[in-house]
Amino acid sequence: MAGQKVQRQTGVALWRQIADRIRTSINHGDFDEAGMVPPETALALQFGVNRHTIRSALAALAQEGIVRAVQGRGTLIERKERLSFPISRRTRFSQGIGDQVRETRSVLLATSEEPASTELARQLKIKIGTRLVRLETLGQADHRPVSRATSWFPADRFGAIAEIYRTTGSITKAFRELGVPDYVRVVTEITATHADEGDLADLQLSPGAIVLVAQALNADLDNIPVQYSISRFAADRVRFTVEN
Amino acid sequence: MAGQKVQRQTGVALWRQIADRIRTSINHGDFDEAGMVPPETALALQFGVNRHTIRSALAALAQEGIVRAVQGRGTLIERKERLSFPISRRTRFSQGIGDQVRETRSVLLATSEEPASTELARQLKIKIGTRLVRLETLGQADHRPVSRATSWFPADRFGAIAEIYRTTGSITKAFRELGVPDYVRVVTEITATHADEGDLADLQLSPGAIVLVAQALNADLDNIPVQYSISRFAADRVRFTVEN
DNA sequence: TCAAAATGTCTATTGATATAGACAACCATA
């Protein structure tokens, strides 16, 4: 694997490009045998840059907690992870990744009531201006933030959902208490974009990082829409799996 | 929309962060009424940076062909597009986006024959070392590159697929000629990452750009795997839609 | 036709990024 090129004068510093590539390689398992990253001098040769530039890249990865440099020995890999997140008719946050991590948790960041916009009314198949409950939530796996989501629910049926969610930390349980024994995923739209200000804060990312955006519509068993949500996932921590 | 913050000293130049945000806004339709981007002075105020920094961002977008500055008038939006790409049991490249653009085309970049790696053997449910045909293809919509894909097919059944694909430009037709009247998508894995060197060239992207990566397995009607592919899409040009 | 508003161009200065080289400090092991 000789001479991987990096692009200059593109507005993305070399150290950041290299940090992104090394992080990808770690997640891909390229250095699993040694359990550590190649020496700085080797990386400098490989990427065709100065050793100091490599050091900047590794310092950034150390800041993220991905590697740890030990003088005299080398740079050890501390953590590698990319959770597989299934998307199916029965998509649930905690269930889907439950067998991949020790602990999943969901935190309510904020909630409010607001009238349905044109777009939300179209998605939820209701009239514009219908009152909705909005929930801002943060999904965590083993105490590391994985996703942040904004969800809307018709207020007439689910006015109390925020309070129930706050105590149970589960949408599924909240639905059950409010007379929806089961629900299914109708459609999911997936895009990718750069992390915005909120992503950087909530998901603990660095600028230029990527988020996968999933816009989803859930309906009850009578096919009546019950939830529309926009979830943003740290792209280097998750992968979506669509089973057909 | 006042005072959107940009992050400093993160290895991503301010002009690039701002270019990415403006591109996203354009694709989101934020400036559709005017058909043009706000004045440079207004953007400078909004992002809290110098006007020259805004000009660098707009120059980058002009280079991509997304906007065009006209002295005395303003900066016009030239192009906005994000194709919707359905993922379902019957996912096909050209069919899926056929009604959204005037012309879709698929080009064969390269082909070769190679033995199955451990990973490919696992996916295609064959023995390691089984001979495979590898196809490198480029998908275009209205003469703009949208995706690049690497596909593998068992060589015993599909040894001639490269030649047929080269003339027809269609996997579906090639399958049909080789005795596979129909096929279905078994599973799709979706991730997002930064564009690599090949993406930049083939998809005409700039560094720091995002690609959506879809790893897919297709099987014939007897549920025997016929194709494993890794497709890379320019994230700002497509969106995946999962119908459940 | 003039003025306002917008983009285009130029100079100057500061801080971040990248290269280059040298050497210190530390670890593993022969």
Next chain:
DNA sequence: TATGGTTGTCTATATCAATAGACATTTTGA
């Protein structure tokens, strides 16, 4: 314990990124 390989630190220099200000050029519309 001596040696080779590794990370840590320092100085110096050149280029890119960002700010600041001034003014020219073009378009639009009052």
